[in-house]
Amino acid sequence: MTDTMKINDAGPELTVVEREPVVLHVHRELRRAILRGSIPAGTRMIETQLSNRLAVSRTPVREAISRLESEGLVLRQVNGGVIVAEVDKKLGEILVIRQALEGAAVRLACANASDPELSQILRGCREAARQGAPDGQTRSAQDRAFHLSIARASGSTRLLSLIEEFYEYSFSAVGIDPTPEESARLQADHLEVASALIQRDSEDAERIIRKHFDEVLRIANAHIELAERGTQPSPR
CATH class of the missing domain: 1.10.10.10 (Winged helix-like DNA-binding domain superfamily/Winged helix DNA-binding domain)
Known part of the structure; x- marks a missing residue:
């Protein structure tokens, strides 16, 4: 504590x-x-x-x-x-960088990862979906495991290092706690990405991960705006 x-x-x-x-x-x-x-x-x-x-x-x-x-x-x-520094746009800049890095990671994972590695990523997503709405600590652990497992599956140690570094700018780092509905949407994105990886469809996997980060930025901006106004997002 x-x-x-x-x-x-x-x-x-x-x-x-x-x-x-x-x-x-x-x-x-x-x-x-x-x-x-x-x-x-x-x-x-x-x-x-x-x-x-x-x-x-x-x-x-x-x-x-x-x-x-x-x-x-x-x-x-x-x-x-x-x-x-002037950092009002810093989070958006960082998420754009993460979007590019992880877009590269899913493409490399489709080409380089073993079938067991991709199956494990999909199993992890399905298990998270079965658990329903997690608490903040569990959600953060599941999210980190998902993104870093894809980075490892890419086979690029340099890319893994960069993604680990930029992951530190996740929701938990900024102090954002997504609503259950927002968490469910992001979790659905994870499952879509994992399904595309299993099919080794690199174009679809990259499209989905980019869409995912667009949603992450939208959620982050909404929470920061509400925090500045002194209100909290209502669970829907």
């Missing part, structure tokens, strides 16, 4: 680290706050303030900020200070 704290009365919600690597926790919390707009563009990232508010030393904060800089989420100024 983690304890919730706020930077200030109007600031972003962050959580105090417990049982996980400190740098990973700090990086995830800051990235989530930036992507959701809780830490607005132009905000100065002050190590001492962040370390106090996250109840960690300055070292993991400094390392986390370096990671954010490499991701383009913060900018280092000539005077040495660091500010949050």
